[in-house]
Amino acid sequence: MSEKLNRLKEILGEVSDLNHAGSVLSWxxxxxxxxxxGEARGQHLATLGKIxxxxxxxDEVGKLLDDLKREFDGVDSDDAALVRVAARNxxxxxxxxxxxxxxxAVVTTAAFDAWVAAKGRSDFSTFQPxxxxxxxxxxxxxxxxxPSDHPYDALLDDYEPGMKTAEVQEIFGxxxxxxxxxxxxxxxxxxxxxxxxxxxxxxxKVWDFSEVIISKFGYDFGRGRQDKAxxxxxxxxxxxxxxxxxxxxxxxxxxxxxxxMHEAGHAMYEQGINPAYERTPLANGVSSAVHESQSRMxxxxxxxxxxxxEHFFPELKKTFPTQxxxxxxxxxxxxxxxxxxxxxxxxxxxxxYNLHIMLRLELEIGxxxxxxAIKDLPEIWNTKMQDYLxxxxxxxxxxxxxxxxxxxxxxxxxxxxxxxxxxxxxxxxKINRDIRDLDEQIHKGKFDALLAxxxxxxHVHGHKFDxxxxxxxxxxxxxxxxxxxxxxxxxYGDIYGL
Numbered sequence: 001m002s003e004k005l006n007r008l009k010e011i012l013g014e015v016s017d018l019n020h021a022g023s024v025l026s027w028x029x030x031x032x033x034x035x036x037x038g039e040a041r042g043q044h045l046a047t048l049g050k051i052x053x054x055x056x057x058x059d060e061v062g063k064l065l066d067d068l069k070r071e072f073d074g075v076d077s078d079d080a081a082l083v084r085v086a087a088r089n090x091x092x093x094x095x096x097x098x099x100x101x102x103x104x105a106v107v108t109t110a111a112f113d114a115w116v117a118a119k120g121r122s123d124f125s126t127f128q129p130x131x132x133x134x135x136x137x138x139x140x141x142x143x144x145x146x147p148s149d150h151p152y153d154a155l156l157d158d159y160e161p162g163m164k165t166a167e168v169q170e171i172f173g174x175x176x177x178x179x180x181x182x183x184x185x186x187x188x189x190x191x192x193x194x195x196x197x198x199x200x201x202x203x204x205k206v207w208d209f210s211e212v213i214i215s216k217f218g219y220d221f222g223r224g225r226q227d228k229a230x231x232x233x234x235x236x237x238x239x240x241x242x243x244x245x246x247x248x249x250x251x252x253x254x255x256x257x258x259x260x261m262h263e264a265g266h267a268m269y270e271q272g273i274n275p276a277y278e279r280t281p282l283a284n285g286v287s288s289a290v291h292e293s294q295s296r297m298x299x300x301x302x303x304x305x306x307x308x309x310e311h312f313f314p315e316l317k318k319t320f321p322t323q324x325x326x327x328x329x330x331x332x333x334x335x336x337x338x339x340x341x342x343x344x345x346x347x348x349x350x351x352x353y354n355l356h357i358m359l360r361l362e363l364e365i366g367x368x369x370x371x372x373a374i375k376d377l378p379e380i381w382n383t384k385m386q387d388y389l390x391x392x393x394x395x396x397x398x399x400x401x402x403x404x405x406x407x408x409x410x411x412x413x414x415x416x417x418x419x420x421x422x423x424x425x426x427x428x429x430k431i432n433r434d435i436r437d438l439d440e441q442i443h444k445g446k447f448d449a450l451l452a453x454x455x456x457x458x459h460v461h462g463h464k465f466d467x468x469x470x471x472x473x474x475x476x477x478x479x480x481x482x483x484x485x486x487x488x489x490x491x492y493g494d495i496y497g498l
Contacts, residue, residue: 002071005079008064011055012086013279018052020237029112030229031245042109046102053098057090065090078276081464085281088161095144100137107133108409115407116230122397124378131406132374135367138411142368152365155412159288160419162466165365168415171422172358175481182488183351186339189496194335199323201253209319210246210260213312217298218451219244219264220271231404232259232346234266234295238278242270254336255347261303265295268451272459287467288413289479292420293427294454300350300421301428301487302450306333307443334495341389343398350421351492355388357418360403364411425484426475427458 022045029041055061065087072080111130118127138155145154150165157163211226229245236242244263248256269285277283285291302308306329313329324332339349345356362384366372372380381400382392393399405413432438435449442450457474468478475483492498 002068004064004067004071005083008061008068008083008086009280011058011061011064012281015052015056016279016281016283018048018055022048022052023235023237027235027243027245029109030231030233031227035113038109038113042106045109046105049105050098050102053093053096053101057094057098061086061090062094078274078282078464082280082282085463089281092145092158096141097144100140100144104137104141104409107137108407111407111409112404115401115404119230119397119401122395122401124396124400127401127407128374128377131377134406134409135374137409138368150365151368152412155364155368156415157412159413159416160467161287162468163289163419168361168419171479171481172354172361172415172418175354175418175422175485176358178481178485179351179354179488182492183339183341185498186351186492186496189498192334192338192495193331194338196323196327197254197335198251199253200250201320201323203248203253203256205319206248206253206256207246209316210257212315213257213303214260214264216445217261217264217268217302217447219268223271224267226260226263232263233404234263234270236267236270236284239271239273239275239283242267249347252347258299258303258336259346262295262299265298266291268298268454269294269459272451272455273462274460277462277464282462282464284463286461286463286465286470288416289419289423290458290467290470292417293423294420294458296417296420297424297428301424302442302447304333304337304350305439305442306330307439309333309336310443311445337491337495339492339496341391343385343391343393344402351488352389354418354421357414359384359388360414364414368411419479422479422481422484423471423475425487426471426477426480427454428487429483430475 025041025044025048029037033041065083068083069087072083107130111127111134114127114130118124139151142151142154148154148164152165156165156168207226211221214226215221223240224242224244227243227245228247230247232244232246234242234244244260244267246256246260246263266285269291273283273285285294309332310329313332316332317324317327327335337349339351341352342348345353345360348356359381363372363377363381366380367374367377378396378400385399386392405411431450431453435441435453438450441447458470461470465473472478489498
């Protein structure tokens with residue numbers, strides 16, 4: 001290994017340490033920190049972010065990368081991938097002043113605290129000025145980059161490298177009418193009974209059951225933990241410390257099971273990355289959409305399948321005999337897959353989920369362009385919910401305030417949720433060709449072969465490959481809606497007798 005490569009890895013390792021220290025503070029902010037700590041925490045994160053940014057964008061790093069790009073030109077190796085990804089990150093980071101990074105940390109920390117309070121009171125007006133500041137920062141951020149086909153491209157590229165807004169809009173444009181067609185067909189079918197899902201379920205028992213499930217999936221609690229937070233998330237400090245959070249909703253108690261599966265899907269991806277990539281830019285998932293393909297796969301394609309509940313339902317019924325009295329595994333399976341437009345995205349069924357994402361994409365583009373006023377966002381949100389899903393949220397908490405993302409400045413992230421759904425179905429078709437008895441294995445509560453396949457094909461590579469190339473290499477085509485449409489039509493055709 002060359003002296004220059006060693007020096008680059010040394011600096012990148014220090015940057016990784018700083019970023020992970022910031023991640024620990026962010027995790028603590030959402031899990032443990034008392035309400036009064038918000039202002040100080042913002043300063044902590046701003047300082048760490050500034051030091052990390054200055055170190056990662058130093059002239060020394062730029063010179064090392066210039067020399068190493070020539071040295072590794074045309075080479076196919078882990079080190080060549082490291083140089084390529086580091087060079088891309090450097091180019092983006094050097095366009096953004098460290099003062100901006102500090103300001104963003106302070107603004108988004110305050111915005112998070114304001115969002116938590118506003119959601120609790122269901123009052124958007126108290127969050128509005130914070131969101132306006134975040135939007136101003138997003139517009140300023142876009143200006144740091146060369147003009148593109150659309151200003152949203154710069155934001156999308158942070159989460160889905162190389163993808164353009166027009167590509168996403170084209171995919172969504174083709175997908176939306178097919179999902180709407182399916183939803184209309186389901187509306188005319190016989191309704192599914194699901195009242196037993198909304199009875200009172202003891203929180204601790206639900207929480208413990210979720211941990212049983214994700215342990216069987218392969219989430220390693222020796223290298224992770226599950227804690228409570230206002231919004232479920234996964235965070236990684238190393239391949240040996242990958243944590244998830246979850247929440248319990250009294251009105252929808254069993255949602256805890258599925259959010260646990262979802263976050264465990266993210267976490268198992270991070271736990272499966274090649275340990276040799278630690279403290280380098282390769283030591284994380286390749287993109288948000290590929291990451292979401294893992295979480296949505298475990299939550300839905302596995303966790304909402306009939307073979308899965310044929311295995312787990314007897315134990316669930318034993319845990320909650322009164323609530324599930326007279327309910328069969330098949331009835332439970334149909335209930336958890338009931339298609340019904342809902343206010344909350346994270347609890348949406350698979351047939352309507354992507355419509356939530358398409359709605360948010362339109363709003364993000366409108367906010368960025370300035371074609372909609374932030375003060376009007378609740379009303380616009382409600383109007384679009386009526387247009388897309390035929391329902392109107394009763395209040396801001398069930399509408400515009402339900403997601404944490406905008407308070408954190410995560411603009412450009414939402415489209416990847418829907419793209420992840422599409423990738424999950426593409427991978428699922430390939431997995432079923434390679435593991436012929438997958439349904440039978442799931443029916444027996446065995447997930448080793450599935451996790452091993454994902455580890456070998458997706459997880460171990462970390463950020464080594466570009467996302468579209470990874471999907472192409474594994475699934476046989478770039479991100480495409482066809483497999484997901486086939487999956488939805490088959491699943492809901494069987495459930496509703498279409």
